[in-house]
Amino acid sequence: MPIDPVELSRELIAFNTINPPGNELSCIRHIEKLLAGAGLQTSLQEFAPERANLIARTRGSGSKSPLCFTGHVDTVPLGNASWSVDPFAGEIIDGKMYGRGSTDMKCGVAAFVAAIGNMAGQLEETSGAVLVITAGEEIGCEGAFHLARAGVLGPAGAIVVAEPTSNAALVGHKGALWLRLTLKGVTAHGSMPHLGVNAAYKAARVLTALENFQFNVAPHRYLGLPTLNVGTVRAGLNVNSVPDLAEIGIDIRSIPGLDHSRIQEHLKAELGDEILLEPIVDVGAVWTDPSSPWIQQVYDIVRDVTGEDAGPEPRTAPYFTDASALTPAFGNPPTIILGPGEAAKAHQTDEYCSVQRIREASDIYARLAAGWCTRSG
Secondary structure (H helix, E strand, O other), X not given: OOOOXXXXXXXXXXXXXXXXOOOOHHHHHHHHHXXXXXXXXXXXXXXXXXXXEEEEEOOOOXXXXXXXXXXXXXXXXXXXXXXXXXXXXXXXXXXXXXXXXXXHHHHHHHHHHHHHHHOHHHHOOOOOEEEEEEOOOOOOOHHHHHHHHHOXXXXXXXXXXXXXXXXXXXXXXXXXXXXXXXXXXXXXXXOOHHHOEOHHHHXXXXXXXXXXXXXXXXXXXXXXXXXXXXXXXXXXXXXXXXXXXXXXXXXXXXXXXXXXXXXXXXXXXXXXXXOEEEEEEEEOOEEOOOOOHHHHHHHXXXXXXXXXXXXXXXXXXXXXXXXXXXXXXXXXXXEEEOOOOOHHHOOOOXXXXXXHHHHHHHHHHHHHHHHHHHXXX
């Protein structure tokens, strides 16, 4: 029986995979059962209690590497605002499927699982496809990096990342370097501050320097300049003590060619020896030359299915994806970010994905796989 991408989307949304803690294993097992039933070879990769990635391969034997489709099944928390619908029901209202993870990115996963599962037989004895379905993407591509370190991915000739793009084809995204900056002082009674060293004052000086920090690099033609944002500042435990510790959370978005270790060295040089830097998230930028023949083929298929042209300039994503881990691990093949979700709805209350976009995405993925495998001989 064919896999329906819309029905599968609803099934995946029903699994509570809020990260933390994730608990993606049950959802991953559900997908594994479907793909194994469709004839794919599956390999479950557990990396923590109730947490696992899935690699599924069509039974191919072509002369070139398979086409990879990838997506994650963990989601962000529901947020403080009340939902007007059940966030785990996958309810369809006015052509929109509501639920946590619908747009980011369970509907994208469902679309490529259905596309490849339904055509697995015709992909046999070709280069085929490999599906990489991950846990733990939302807080730094944890699952994808586990796969990369384990050396179990095998080859891939190109990658499709089903993150939310409203089915537009995007050719890159910035990297992310999240840092915890720590400053130490000496505590004392608030009535005798001269006996202490105030870490909050140190932090204030560092914050001014961070506001004016310059990366001193040329902008990327399409991704622009790197950015730095201070997202959190914490110091002190009570008002009548001198704080002996201050922490600053820094969110840096990098561009291709800007090494993250260099950024940390630059910060230390600018801010002084007293600071301690600890990476929290460290994922690189991704970029594929849009003139690549395969990218041009993707543009053509998207236009045929959706009626929407790629536009005069290549488009990029504002968020990072598992491609930060997977693209280097696969040897830096062409990578496209293309999925049915709407980026503006990601992480929102009453998150939803267009049902029409789900079906379009599944059609696009099937055509990409057919084209890839036809050209493989």
